[in-house]
Amino acid sequence: GATGLVIGAAGGVGISSVVSGDDTTGASGAGGPQALTSVGATEVMFHGKHQAGITEPLQSRGHLIAFDLAPGAGRKEAMALLRRWSATAKVLMAGKAPAEDTGIALDAGPSSLTITFGFGRTFFDRTGLASRRPGQLDPLPAFSSDALDPRRSEGDLWVQIGADDALVAFHALRAVQKDAGDAARVRWQMNGFNRSAGATAKPMTARNLMGQVDGTGNPKPTEPDFDRRIFVPAGATGAQEWMAGGSYAVVRRIRMLLDDWEKLPLDRQEKVIGRRKSDGAPLSGGSETTELDLNKFGTDGKAVIPDNAHSRISAPKQNGGAAMLRRPFSFHDGIGPDGTPDAGLLFVCWQADPLRGFVPVQRKLDRGDALSAFIRHESSGLFAVPGGPAEGEYVGQRLLE
Numbered sequence: 001g002a003t004g005l006v007i008g009a010a011g012g013v014g015i016s017s018v019v020s021g022d023d024t025t026g027a028s029g030a031g032g033p034q035a036l037t038s039v040g041a042t043e044v045m046f047h048g049k050h051q052a053g054i055t056e057p058l059q060s061r062g063h064l065i066a067f068d069l070a071p072g073a074g075r076k077e078a079m080a081l082l083r084r085w086s087a088t089a090k091v092l093m094a095g096k097a098p099a100e101d102t103g104i105a106l107d108a109g110p111s112s113l114t115i116t117f118g119f120g121r122t123f124f125d126r127t128g129l130a131s132r133r134p135g136q137l138d139p140l141p142a143f144s145s146d147a148l149d150p151r152r153s154e155g156d157l158w159v160q161i162g163a164d165d166a167l168v169a170f171h172a173l174r175a176v177q178k179d180a181g182d183a184a185r186v187r188w189q190m191n192g193f194n195r196s197a198g199a200t201a202k203p204m205t206a207r208n209l210m211g212q213v214d215g216t217g218n219p220k221p222t223e224p225d226f227d228r229r230i231f232v233p234a235g236a237t238g239a240q241e242w243m244a245g246g247s248y249a250v251v252r253r254i255r256m257l258l259d260d261w262e263k264l265p266l267d268r269q270e271k272v273i274g275r276r277k278s279d280g281a282p283l284s285g286g287s288e289t290t291e292l293d294l295n296k297f298g299t300d301g302k303a304v305i306p307d308n309a310h311s312r313i314s315a316p317k318q319n320g321g322a323a324m325l326r327r328p329f330s331f332h333d334g335i336g337p338d339g340t341p342d343a344g345l346l347f348v349c350w351q352a353d354p355l356r357g358f359v360p361v362q363r364k365l366d367r368g369d370a371l372s373a374f375i376r377h378e379s380s381g382l383f384a385v386p387g388g389p390a391e392g393e394y395v396g397q398r399l400l401e
């Protein structure tokens with residue numbers, strides 16, 4: 001019988017008329033296709049100073065995928081591949097279908113799709129471009145707590161896909177894989193997610209799978225030093241010239257030891273980070289956006305934000321100003337062989353130079369912040385993500401031609 005679902009469908013002919021969208025007698029009186037919801041309609045531009053997928057809000061779905069050039073493939077094949085990938089990214093990000101489409105995203109709009117491309121250290125030898133490899137791509141130092149799987153680390157090429165719809169993201173993933181053709185082979189792939197747009201009453205900082213508000217301390221695009229911290233400057237010279245407007249992405253698959261974490265009482269969980277779980281406010285007081293007071297002491301004489309709290313150790317103030325833009329996805333790949341959830345954070349952070357972003361901060365965290373006991377870094381990648389393509393350009397053209 002009639003239910004609340006059909007309210008607003010004039011004529012009230014039943015649920016099917018609403019679902020099929022053929023109700024031409026509706027309140028608006030307009031025929032034809034209905035407008036997309038705001039989630040589906042949002043489009044991110046492919047061309048621009050920076051590639052898309054760095055400063056845009058976190059999308060609810062993500063795929064990270066690394067490729068190695070196929071044996072025998074070199075600069076020529078790489079050039080053709082980046083041309084194909086760029087053409088595909090432009091079409092898909094506009095919400096259109098490429099030639100010989102799979103149809104996976106047919107009914108959806110762009111859904112904030114971004115496709116971002118980067119080059120790994122090994123790419124440069126294979127393409128005869130070693131002289132143009134920036135020093136910023138030197139291998140990250142080994143950290144004492146690393147448990148890295150080399151097969152799921154690094155790679156010649158890296159693609160980050162994000163969208164606010166799972167089918168739109170998967171559609172893009174298949175298109176990117178298909179374009180690789182004979183030129184490159186998948187080295188590893190990881191799938192992630194964040195909260196869906198509209199799930200909360202108002203837009204909020206994301207939560208991770210430990211339940212923490214995560215992203216509060218990120219540099220903001222409105223801050224005067226944001227560009228300098230995150231992007232390679234326009235006047236870059238030497239081996240970095242082609243990276244003007246680009247950024248370096250550090251990718252870490254960080255497993256969360258959730259069974260252990262969830263046994264920890266709330267007050268101890270909060271001390272691990274130095275922030276309240278409910279709203280992300282510092283334990284030193286205020287609201288989520290209040291600055292940490294690292295010099296506030298309790299009646300017991302101890303720092304209110306403990307000495308080993310994650311947010312104290314990672315704060316730019318404690319690291320000579322080192323800052324990065326963290327833009328992660330959560331992951332959950334079922335239960336691991338050890339019987340615990342194979343879940344955690346696909347940590348992706350962006351900076352103009354890893355030696356002034358990720359490296360000094362991770363060095364300090366690695367000495368044993370309070371979070372270290374509950375996480376394990378399982379894979380690692382470092383990629384040079386060139387600036388955004390100008391109209392008529394493909395991604396990486398300034399390197400490859």
Ligand code: HEM
Pocket residue numbers: 208210212213214215216217218254255256273275280292310311314315316323324344345347358361362365371375
């Ligand atoms: C802050 C969680 C790994 C760097 C935070 C905060 C949380 C958090 C809850 C406080 C809220 C915020 O400011 O965003 C985690 C979890 C991790 C992880 C669950 C692993 C699974 C890392 C790693 C790094 C890092 C590997 C870098 C090497 C930072 C930075 C801040 C931060 C720079 C902001 C500090 C500030 O500006 O005050 N993290 N984090 N985190 N984290 Fe992590």
